[in-house]
Structure formats: C-alpha cells, structure tokens
Amino acid sequence: MKAGARVLLLPAAALMAIFFGAFLVFAAVGMLSCAPGTPGYSAPLTLGNYLRFFSDPAGLRILGWTVVFSLSLTAATIVAGYPFAYLIARTRWAWVRNLLLGVLLVTFLCGSISRAYGWLILLGRRGLVNEALMWTGLIDHPLALIYNVSGVFIALLHFTLPYFVLTVFGAIRAVPSQVEESARDLGASALRVFFQITVPLTLPAIVGGATLAFSLAISAFAFPLLLGGGRVRLISNYIYDQLFVAFDLPFAAAVSSLFLLVALVILWGFFAVERWATRAVYRRAG
Amino acid sequence: MTLALATPALELVGLRKQYGEHLAVGNVSLAVPNGSLLTLLGPSGCGKSTLLRMIAGFIRPDSGSISIEGRDVTALLPEHRPTAMVFQSYALFPHMSVFDNVAFGLKLRKLTSAQLRAKVEATLALVRMESFAGRYPAELSGGQQQRVALARCLVIEPQILLLDEPFGALDRHLREEMQVELRKLQRQLGITMLVVTHDQDEAFILSDFVAVMNGGRIEQFAAPADLYDRPATCFVARFMGIPNLLPGAVAHHEGKLLFRHENGECIELNHGGGMLAGEPAHLALRPETLRLVDPVSEHVDLVGTLVFATLIGSRLQYEVDLGWATVQVVMPRADQTWQPGEWVGIAIDRRHAIVLSA
Numbered sequence: 213m214k215a216g217a218r219v220l221l222l223p224a225a226a227l228m229a230i231f232f233g234a235f236l237v238f239a240a241v242g243m244l245s246c247a248p249g250t251p252g253y254s255a256p257l258t259l260g261n262y263l264r265f266f267s268d269p270a271g272l273r274i275l276g277w278t279v280v281f282s283l284s285l286t287a288a289t290i291v292a293g294y295p296f297a298y299l300i301a302r303t304r305w306a307w308v309r310n311l312l313l314g315v316l317l318v319t320f321l322c323g324s325i326s327r328a329y330g331w332l333i334l335l336g337r338r339g340l341v342n343e344a345l346m347w348t349g350l351i352d353h354p355l356a357l358i359y360n361v362s363g364v365f366i367a368l369l370h371f372t373l374p375y376f377v378l379t380v381f382g383a384i385r386a387v388p389s390q391v392e393e394s395a396r397d398l399g400a401s402a403l404r405v406f407f408q409i410t411v412p413l414t415l416p417a418i419v420g421g422a423t424l425a426f427s428l429a430i431s432a433f434a435f436p437l438l439l440g441g442g443r444v445r446l447i448s449n450y451i452y453d454q455l456f457v458a459f460d461l462p463f464a465a466a467v468s469s470l471f472l473l474v475a476l477v478i479l480w481g482f483f484a485v486e487r488w489a490t491r492a493v494y495r496r497a498g
Numbered sequence: 499m500t501l502a503l504a505t506p507a508l509e510l511v512g513l514r515k516q517y518g519e520h521l522a523v524g525n526v527s528l529a530v531p532n533g534s535l536l537t538l539l540g541p542s543g544c545g546k547s548t549l550l551r552m553i554a555g556f557i558r559p560d561s562g563s564i565s566i567e568g569r570d571v572t573a574l575l576p577e578h579r580p581t582a583m584v585f586q587s588y589a590l591f592p593h594m595s596v597f598d599n600v601a602f603g604l605k606l607r608k609l610t611s612a613q614l615r616a617k618v619e620a621t622l623a624l625v626r627m628e629s630f631a632g633r634y635p636a637e638l639s640g641g642q643q644q645r646v647a648l649a650r651c652l653v654i655e656p657q658i659l660l661l662d663e664p665f666g667a668l669d670r671h672l673r674e675e676m677q678v679e680l681r682k683l684q685r686q687l688g689i690t691m692l693v694v695t696h697d698q699d700e701a702f703i704l705s706d707f708v709a710v711m712n713g714g715r716i717e718q719f720a721a722p723a724d725l726y727d728r729p730a731t732c733f734v735a736r737f738m739g740i741p742n743l744l745p746g747a748v749a750h751h752e753g754k755l756l757f758r759h760e761n762g763e764c765i766e767l768n769h770g771g772g773m774l775a776g777e778p779a780h781l782a783l784r785p786e787t788l789r790l791v792d793p794v795s796e797h798v799d800l801v802g803t804l805v806f807a808t809l810i811g812s813r814l815q816y817e818v819d820l821g822w823a824t825v826q827v828v829m830p831r832a833d834q835t836w837q838p839g840e841w842v843g844i845a846i847d848r849r850h851a852i853v854l855s856a
Contacts, residue, residue: 388587388589390585390587390589391589391590391591391592393556393576393583393585393589394583394585394589394590394591394647394650395591395602396556396575396576396577397554397555397556397576397577397581397582397583398577398582398602398603398606398650398651398654399577399578399603399606399607399654400577400602400603400606401577404606409591412593413592413593492593493592493593
C-alpha cells in the first residue's frame, strides 16, 4: 500500500481507536486496586486483580463453562438453522419464503427482556409447551424448562437463529440449482447432493454465520439472568456480580479484559476457519 | 438395416406437461434409434428444454411415458435414470478439481481407486483435457469447461446423453469446432444423444434426426436433408430459412395439379403434397431456386416490380413486389443485372416448389 493510501485510512482508524480506547480503559482500571469500603478505586498499579481471577476456581469454571456453552449453542444454531435456511432458499413457493423471512425479521423487533419474559410464560410449569406435551401424553409431569440450562439454551438459540439463517440463506440461493441438478443427474441422491455439493459450497457462509452466533452467545447477559434462575451463570453475569454485588470495579474490569481476550482468540479461530473455507471453495476463482 | 425393428434407445409416448394455462409440452411421441443423434430444434419457449428435463427426470410429466432401452423410467428419480446431461451453464462443481468433477459420478459405483483413476484419465484424454486434471473450473476457458462437463457425463457411460444448448455460451469459431468434435465423438462411441438447440445450422451439422418443435408439439421429425428439402409445415419452412410463403389454394384442372394464388392466377406443379383440390395452402419457394427473367418470356410464373437489390458476396438478393406478396430471389452476380424499379418476371424451379397446408 502506498503512503498516500495509508493517510486515507486515518479517519477510520481514529474512529476505531475510540472504541478500542474504551477497552484499554478497562484493561487499565483492572490494574488498579479497590478502595475499601467505597465503590471507588485507587493506585497503586498492580496485576493482583488478574492474578486473583486465575487463582479463583469458581471464576475459571464459569469462564470455561461459558465457552463450552457458547460453542454448543453455535453447533445447535448450525444444525437447526441450516435446514431452515435451505428451506427458505429452495422452496418452490414464494409465499413460504416470504412468510418464513417475515417470521425471522419480526424477532428483531422484540427486545431481549420482553423476549425472555415471553419464554418464561411459554416454558413455565403451566406454560404452553408443557401443557401441549401433557395433552399429547408424551409426558406425565411438567418438564422443568426454565430456571435451568435448557431454558437459557432454548431462548438463546431463538435469539441467534435469525442471524445465522439470514447469513446462510443468501449463500444457498447463490448456489446455481443446475449444479445441484447435475449432481443428481450423475447418480447422487438428494442427501448426497446436500452434503457433497450444497454444504461445501456454502461453507464460508456457515462459518460466518456461526461466528455471529458465537459472538452473540458468549456475550449473553439478560437470558441467563432472567431464565437461569440464578443457577445458570455465564461470564457476563459473573462480571455483573463483581460490579454490583461486590462493588469491586477493578476486579470486574480485569475479568472483562481477560474475557475479551479469550473471546478474541476464539473468534480469531473462527475467522481462520472462514478464510480457509473460502479459499478451499473458491480456489483462485474470479 | 434392422434399425426399425430394434428397441429404440429412447421412446416417448404421449408426453404432456401443462403449467396453469400454458401448455409446455403437448402430446409428444417419438422414438430415437440406438446410436443416433437427435436434435430438438425450435425457438425459445417451444418446450424443447422442458422435454429434455422430463427425459432427465427433473420434471414429472402430467401424462405419457418415457422408456429407455425398453424400460419404463417415467417414475424414476433423476439419479436412477441411465441418462446424463450436459447443462447449458456446464454446472461444474466449483469446489472440485477437474479430476474430481469427472470422478463424481463414478465414486457412487463400486470401483477400486486404480480403476477409477484409469477411467477418469481415459475419459479426460477422450476430450483432450488430460493435462488439466488438477485445475479448478474457475481456471478453465468456456470451451475447456464444456469438455469437462462432457467428460463428466461420458465417464458414467449413460445410455442417453442429453445436451441442453451445449454450445450456446461459446463464440462462433469455437462453437463450430466443438460441433464437429461432438459429432465425431458420438460416431466413435456410438452413444445415443439428444441435443436441444435453437440454431438450425447446428442441428444440421450434428444430427441424424431433427425434431422441430413449436408450441409444445413436434411439427416435423425427419433427417436434416428431408427437413431442408421437404418441410412439412409453414412453421418448419420458415424455420428452415424459407422466406417466401405464398398464400393460395390447391386446384386440379384437366389432370394437372395447380396452385391458385391469391391473385387468382395459377401455377402448374409437379406434386401437391397429397392435398385435396380447394384446400387452402401455401407455396414455399427457396430464394435460390427462383430466377429473374424477362417478364414477357414464356417461363414466367410470377410478375412484379423489383424494389431492392442487396449484394451478398458472390450473389445478389432481389426483393420483388408482386402486389399481393413480396418474394425474395437469390441469383449469382454474374447473371444479368436488374435495376430496382424494373418490371420483372420470376421463373420457379418446379422440383423445389413445396405445397404446404395453410
């Protein structure tokens, strides 16, 4: 890149610097100490807060659990979202496509809190889901679907799904139907065409959508708070507690910084996979 | 020849497909002899691609049946039919190398990896693409992509090879080269092929038989030469590039067969296409079989005013206004030149005059 061109990047770089500056403030505050008896903090600089987190098994367990939970949720989003996206992309009827896209878009109109309360009603002991399952005779007693992991998982899946589906749907539409047809024509079953042609050709979009879903899942706060019943705590809830229960601002900042670092490393992994997939699929194309 | 007695490679009986009000394919029946190349020729929207996709199994017919080598395949899915199709867009798998593209259909069969490799390489050699096995579709030219698409189909040894506008995306020079190459390959392998095209010249270069389609129906099924010499309908005549279709009726007079044109005058004919007297008809005249003559000579069949003359290479194309119709005449440039505005006569070569039902 020429020097002149670099100058043109300056405004964008300045804008980004504001956002990254905020993160640096976090990292810096994490190096201060809590002033006992007050919500404030003071010098001297210390790495004590960071070291404290690493020596706290409970905190580490929550961080590890958050990562595992988010990765499982991402996997579930792919498994549930891809067929959904495929249906929207390949349906013969325009009204089916429009209806399903409409349903997806409507979910964006609704905030997390009201959505979480909605799930409380739907998944509760006497909620619609349990009533329906009891009525069909599949279960004798209501399932515990809220105030535990399953409730948080269901609600978060519903939250990440539209992002994934909308990302992947366009990519599926971009695969020419003739390419799928020619595979059928050469003797491959519909299932084989799906796994050997459609899925590989949309792999970059799948990884892209999964990256989005993972970012949303790992930073989830309201759903575990409201639907977890205090039993499901993700790292954001842990940080929140340090801040508003223990009033330990420097420690909360330190954990936030560490959490950001972990999230970035995992996201970097996602991006690496996406780059690899894009190269493998569109090798030297164009 | 036992050709007519043998089971046809492909037999269609009463195929029909309707989309709402639009009849895409209406009651099509035909039989394709083993080892021959049939072209479905017609303008866009005539139903030829729909017919091809029905044979491949992508479209389910409303009624009728499709048999391949005597076996009814109407109810079979595309993957279970012994057909392979070369798509107009080639539809190569962009994430697979040339080798893997060709190997795709073979991998579904139980072959050792050595057998598979040998078959793929032999087929790539057949289409002269053996040195491109490691490349990806995006790295190939249009003509090369087409060879790969062809190899991908040939390697699974289909009983019928279907080609949908196979040369439509190629430039003219390459198109002509590939047409000849496909024809040689077809002769060499003896494989039955069905080609969809809208290009009359292409149909003539490639085919043993041509089925001209219009409005979802087959207008005429014939060998290319017959189609050229004896079009069966006005549509086919026009599609075969005969611009002169004079309206009139067939008449008989004192044992002679006559064509009475709209002006009331009669032209004596050699044959009348089996038509009854009084039936409305068209007289199809190729411009090359007509001659401009002195309007008062004894050979004159039609008279009119020469309105236009265009030079096309070694020949001149004349446009003559008869008052009730316009006629094109093409003659060598060396012959007597006529000037626009002149009153001229036209002589018809009776061997090439064709009477068609209106």
